[in-house]
Amino acid sequence: MEILFSVVPVCVQFQCPVCETGYLIATGKKLMSNPPKHEHVCNRRLCSSIVVLETAYPQLRNIVNSEPLEFPPDFKEQEKKAIN
Numbered sequence: 001m002e003i004l005f006s007v008v009p010v011c012v013q014f015q016c017p018v019c020e021t022g023y024l025i026a027t028g029k030k031l032m033s034n035p036p037k038h039e040h041v042c043n044r045r046l047c048s049s050i051v052v053l054e055t056a057y058p059q060l061r062n063i064v065n066s067e068p069l070e071f072p073p074d075f076k077e078q079e080k081k082a083i084n
């Protein structure tokens with residue numbers, strides 16, 4: 001039986017560890033280490049620090065609601081009608 005949960009998309013930023021004001025943006029340059037690392041630049045122009053992280057930022061994630069969605073008992077029938 002399928003159980004449906006709602007999700008909330010969120011954007012995860014990484015705060016610059018140098019200026020602690022800007023956010024790190026992946027430059028697209030990867031360092032071939034194991035695991036591979038991603039070069040980032042601080043988006044604050046006065047800082048512009050280069051930082052290497054294992055994960056590329058900004059990153060989109062989905063937060064899944066812990067409570068399943070509730071539908072009326074005939075939901076599946078309504079879904080079929082919507083498709084046809």
Ligand SMILES: [Zn+2]
Nearest residue numbers: 016019042047
């Ligand atoms: Zn910075």
